[in-house]
C-alpha cells in the first residue's frame with residue numbers, strides 16, 4: 363500500500379508558521395497583510411477553495427477582501443475592480459478564480475493585475491520569471507505540489523515525470539517546476555495518443571485533468587509517486603455529494619509508492635501557498 367502524502371498536515375504546519383510571522387510583521391509595520399479574491403459565478407471547485415481560503419486567512423491574521431460577482435458581471439466592471447485593488451494599499455495579493463465564464467477575457471484581466479500583487483503568479487511577468495528560473499510569485503497549486511514532493515523526500519532529479527494537463531494554472535507551471543528540479547518531463551493532454559502507455563512509464567505522475575477518477579491502476583507504474591490535483595464534485599449512488607480527484611484512489615494506492623488523497627492532499631497546500639505569496643508581497647512592500 364502506498365504511503366499517503368498528507369497535505370492537510372503539512373498545510374497546518376506551514377500555516378502556523380505563517381501566522382506567527384504575520385503577527386510579528388503586523389506588530390512591526392502596523393497593518394495586517396490583505397488578500398482579495400475575485401470569484402465569478404458558482405464553479406463548485408472554486409466554492410470549496412473560497413471557503414477554505416477564508417478560514418485560513420482568518421486564522422493566519424490576513425485580511426480577506428472577498429468579492430463574489432454574478433455570472434452576468436461585465437469585463438469593464440471587473441477591470442474597474444482590479445484597478446481599485448491594484449491601487450488599494452491594504453491589499454497585497456489579488457487572485458482571480460479560474461475558470462471564468464466564457465464571455466469574459468481571463469487573459470486580459472490577468473494582464474491587468476499589478477504583477478507585485480499577482481498572488482497566483484499568472485501575470486506574464488511572473489510566468490516569464492518562472493520560465494527563466496528566476497524568483498517571483500509562483501502559481502499556488504504547482505508550488506504546493508513541489509512542497510508536498512519535498513516533504514515526502516521524493517528524489518526528482520533524473521526521474522521521469524509525466525504531467526497530465528497543460529493549463530496555465532496547473533499543468534504548464536508544474537511541468538516547469540519539475541524541469542527546474544531536473545526531472546525529465548512529459549506533458550500529456552486531451553489530444554495525446556497512447557496516454558496510458560506514457561503515464562505507465564512515469565516515476566512521478568501529476569494528474570491535473572478535471573475528470574473524476576480517470577487515472578486507474580493499469581495506467582500507473584508500480585512504485586510511482588502519484589500527485590492528484592483534481593477536485594471534482596460527484597454524486598454517489600446513494601445520492602450523496604462528495605469530492606474526488608482525477609485518480610482512482612482505491613485502485614492506484616495499491617500500486618503506487620506514494621499518493622496524495624482528495625480531500626486532504628493538494629487542496630490545502632494551494633490555500634497555504636496563497637497565504638505564503640500574500641505575505642511575500644506584503645514583506646516586499648516594506649522590506650526592499
Ligand SMILES: NC(=O)c1ccc[n+]([C@@H]2O[C@H](COP(=O)([O-])OP(=O)(O)OC[C@H]3O[C@@H](n4cnc5c(N)ncnc54)[C@H](OP(=O)(O)O)[C@@H]3O)[C@@H](O)[C@H]2O)c1
Pocket residue numbers: 407503526527528529530531532533550551552553557570571572573591592593594628629630632633
Ligand atoms: N487542488 C487544487 O488546489 C486545484 C487547483 C486548481 C485546479 N484544480 C483542479 O484540477 C483539475 C484541473 O484543473 P485545470 O485548471 O488545470 O483544468 P483545465 O484548464 O480544464 O485543464 C485540464 C487539462 O486536462 C486535459 N484533459 C482533459 N481531458 C483529458 C483527457 N481525457 N485525457 C488527457 N488530458 C485531458 C486538457 O487537455 P486540453 O488542453 O487538450 O484541453 C487540459 O490540458 C480540475 O479538477 C480542477 O478543479 C485543483
Ligand SMILES: Nc1nc(=O)c2c([nH]1)NC[C@@H]1CN(c3ccc(C(=O)N[C@@H](CCC(=O)O)C(=O)O)cc3)CN21
Pocket residue numbers: 407408410411414457458459460461482502503531593605624625626627628629630632633
Ligand atoms: N486562480 C485560481 N487558482 C486556483 O488555485 C484555483 C482557481 N483559480 N479556481 C478553482 C481551483 C480549485 N482550487 C481549490 C479547490 C479546493 C481546495 C481545497 O481546499 N480543498 C480541500 C477540501 C475542500 C472541501 O472539503 O470542501 C481538500 O482537502 O482538497 C483548494 C483549492 C484552487 N483553484
